[in-house]
Amino acid sequence: xxxxxxxxxxxxxxxxxxxxxxxxxxxxxxxxxxxxxxxxxxxxxxxxxxxxxxxxxxxxxxxxxxxxxxxxxxxxxxxxxxxxxxxxxxxxxxxxxxxxxxxxxxxxxxxxxxxxxxxxxxxxxxxxxxxxxxxxxxxxxxxxxxxxxxxxxxxxxxxxxxxxxxxxxxxxxxxxxxxxxxxxxxxxxxxxxxxxxxxxxxxxxxxxxxxxxxxxxxxxxxxxxxxxxxxxxxxxxxxxxxxxxx
Amino acid sequence: xxxxxxxxxxxxxxxxxxxxxxxxxxxxxxxxxxxxxxxxxxxxxxxxxxxxxxxxxxxxxxxxxxxxxxxxxxxxxxxxxxxxxxxxxxxxxxxxxxxxxxxxxxxxxxxxxxxxxxxxxxxxxxxxxxxxxxxxxxxxxxxxxxxxxxxxxxxxxxxxxxxxxxxxxxxxxxxxxxxxx
Numbered sequence: 001x002x003x004x005x006x007x008x009x010x011x012x013x014x015x016x017x018x019x020x021x022x023x024x025x026x027x028x029x030x031x032x033x034x035x036x037x038x039x040x041x042x043x044x045x046x047x048x049x050x051x052x053x054x055x056x057x058x059x060x061x062x063x064x065x066x067x068x069x070x071x072x073x074x075x076x077x078x079x080x081x082x083x084x085x086x087x088x089x090x091x092x093x094x095x096x097x098x099x100x101x102x103x104x105x106x107x108x109x110x111x112x113x114x115x116x117x118x119x120x121x122x123x124x125x126x127x128x129x130x131x132x133x134x135x136x137x138x139x140x141x142x143x144x145x146x147x148x149x150x151x152x153x154x155x156x157x158x159x160x161x162x163x164x165x166x167x168x169x170x171x172x173x174x175x176x177x178x179x180x181x182x183x184x185x186x187x188x189x190x191x192x193x194x195x196x197x198x199x200x201x202x203x204x205x206x207x208x209x210x211x212x213x214x215x216x217x218x219x220x221x222x223x224x225x226x227x228x229x230x231x232x233x234x235x236x237x238x239x240x241x242x243x244x245x246x
Numbered sequence: 247x248x249x250x251x252x253x254x255x256x257x258x259x260x261x262x263x264x265x266x267x268x269x270x271x272x273x274x275x276x277x278x279x280x281x282x283x284x285x286x287x288x289x290x291x292x293x294x295x296x297x298x299x300x301x302x303x304x305x306x307x308x309x310x311x312x313x314x315x316x317x318x319x320x321x322x323x324x325x326x327x328x329x330x331x332x333x334x335x336x337x338x339x340x341x342x343x344x345x346x347x348x349x350x351x352x353x354x355x356x357x358x359x360x361x362x363x364x365x366x367x368x369x370x371x372x373x374x375x376x377x378x379x380x381x382x383x384x385x386x387x388x389x390x391x392x393x394x395x396x397x398x399x400x401x402x403x404x405x406x407x408x409x410x411x412x413x414x415x416x417x418x419x420x421x422x423x424x425x426x427x
Contacts, residue, residue: 052356052363053338079361101425103332104362132361146362149353151310 004037004100004211006093008202009232011042012221013086016049016073022225022232023154026094029233030152037095038232039205039213040156042221043194044084046070046167051079051145056175068170077155079132079145080175087163087183089194089201091156098151100209108132108146110208111157115142117204118159118197122188131176134159139182143174159201161185161194306409307418308369313393319406320375324397325357325366325388328422333359336385341377342399348372350408355398357388370408372401 011019019042030036048065050057054074062072070083084090097107115134119126119141126134126141134142142159160183168181184192198216206213219231306314311329315322330336338358348354353365354374377399381387388396403409413421 051361052340052358076356076363077361078358078363103425104364105332105334105360108334108360108362144361148362148364150365150367 004095004209006037006039006095006205006211006213007232008039008041008213008216010198010216010218011040011228012219013043013045014221016044016047016071016084018225019044019092020073020075022228023092023094025225025229026232027147027149027152027154029229030094030096031150034096034099034151037093037099037211039202040092040094041198041201041216042090042092043086043088044090046083046085047073048081048083048171049073049075049077050081051075051077053080057081065170068167070167075145075147075155077145077147079143081171082143082145082158082173083167083171084158085163085167087161087185087194089159089161089197091159091201091205092154093156093205094152094154096151097148097153104146104148107153108144111144111146112142114201114204114208115157115159117208118200119184121200122184122192124184124187131174131179133157133174135179136182136187139180140173140176141182141184141187159184159197161192161197304409305415306369306412307415308367308412309421310367311422312366312369313418314369314409314412316403316406316409319403321370321372321401321403322397323366323369323399323401325392326418326422327392328425330389330392330396332425333357333362333364333389335359336388339378339381339385339388339398341379341381342374344374344377346374347404348374350411357385366398368401369412370401370406371404373404374399375402376400 019040026038030038046069048070065072097104102110112128112132112134116126119134119136124136124141126136129135133140133144142157144157145155147154160181162185163183165181165183165186173181184197202213202216219228303315303317306316307326308314311326313324313326336357336359340356342348342354348368348371350369350371351367354368355366356363357366378397381396381398388398390396
């Protein structure tokens with residue numbers, strides 16, 4: 001089996017809809033180039049998102065959450081409602097499961113393993129449950145929701161580093177009653193930011209997925225999704241990135 | 247659903263409609279490597295066509311792990327046991343509307359499991375004539391009975407010659423055994 005090589009991009013703090021459109025473009029591109037693999041790492045401005053089972057939420061829910069100052073976006077990923085905001089590491093691996101010779105269940109399990117491994121670095125005992133994601137006791141520290149179209153993955157995971165946890169009080173996160181949410185900062189009592197964990201995540205991802213990861217490229221967070229797509233799909237984009245970001 | 251596998255075994259198929267060697271009905275035949283001795287005599291260029299003794303249902307498989315059970319130009323589609331085990335516990339199936347038509351390889355339904363929404367692809371160009379609404383309340387039927395009660399849609403095929411591009415059980419089983427997970 002070919003060892004996958006992931007090109008890694010950090011996109012800064014972004015608007016969800018812009019990145020959703022970027023993902024749609026990248027998924028189509030990866031479907032035509034199944035040998036390529038991309039890892040998007042970023043943060044989102046405050047947004048509540050729902051998944052495929054959107055009939056569980058209505059306009060009233062949407063309006064209520066938008067009044068709080070967050071966006072509300074419906075997606076085609078698995079999983080229920082969740083919140084994304086600054087202080088949360090969001091990772092979208094976009095690659096072909098067929099090329100990786102991986103099934104969906106194995107893929108999700110491997111993503112959980114990466115986060116569990118990362119938690120260990122902070123002496124946190126991450127665990128799995130029948131509900132996909134990573135838990136510290138009864139509190140979810142990392143949510144997951146994936147889409148797989150013609151074998152190409154999109155969406156991914158959201159790990160709370162120093163997220164403002166108050167946003168989660170307005171919803172039943174992931175539709176799971178009776179459980180809470182937490183962050184690395186909350187669990188350790190020390191401020192841990194997204195930038196602190198970026199390279200740690202990439203390292204653990206590389207180990208668990210047994211893949212190569214190329215040097216992280218940082219892109220301007222204000223770029224439109226069309227420009228981002230062009231940069232990411234150019235095989236030799238180093239020159240382009242320097243010109244646009246300088 | 248899991249995308250195309252680069253190398254797969256396919257058996258040559260020939261549509262039967264034009265053949266005058268065997269009597270009667272317009273049916274589909276599958277080519278096999280070994281022609282049974284009871285098979286009727288065939289033209290020299292037929293290359294091992296197996297004759298069905300009666301009109302029977304045939305099951306075909308796509309390399310994205312959908313099965314298609316065909317009877318003339320109507321069929322039933324679901325996912326294989328191998329596919330459901332790779333997906334994990336299924337919690338939701340998004341079904342297409344009856345009356346919608348899809349091209350071969352177009353996404354027609356979505357299955358959610360382990361917080362992952364995976365699309366299913368049409369093995370042939372067809373119109374949806376029925377969908378298994380039982381899956382709305384009991385999506386686990388797809389895990390427990392993927393080839394019977396867990397069927398997903400019924401279809402009317404537009405072009406039965408597209409069946410030539412699909413696999414039979416032996417070829418599919420071989421491909422599935424080479425699949426990891």
